[in-house]
Amino acid sequence: MENTLWQRITLDANICHGKPCIRGLRYPVEFILELLSAGMSIEDILADYEDLEKDDILAALVFATRLTQVKSIYKIAP
Numbered sequence: 392m393e394n395t396l397w398q399r400i401t402l403d404a405n406i407c408h409g410k411p412c413i414r415g416l417r418y419p420v421e422f423i424l425e426l427l428s429a430g431m432s433i434e435d436i437l438a439d440y441e442d443l444e445k446d447d448i449l450a451a452l453v454f455a456t457r458l459t460q461v462k463s464i465y466k467i468a469p
Contacts, residue, residue: 399450411454413447423451 410419
């Protein structure tokens with residue numbers, strides 16, 4: 392299932408300045424993550440944004456999970 396979820400994340404320089412988005416729509420992955428972190432449930436998001444599907448939300452979570460799977464994180468000096 393995870394492999395098919397990846398297909399929902401698109402990159403297009405002409406949509407949202409090239410940020411990763413859901414299915415070419417103007418919903419950046421970061422926006423979905425912000426909604427979830429603010430306490431909205433998947434059901435709440437789907438009710439407010441009718442063109443999104445549950446798998447879109449799950450794809451955003453898979454994408455974020457992959458981004459955090461790094462071997463090292465380095466502090467950037469100010």
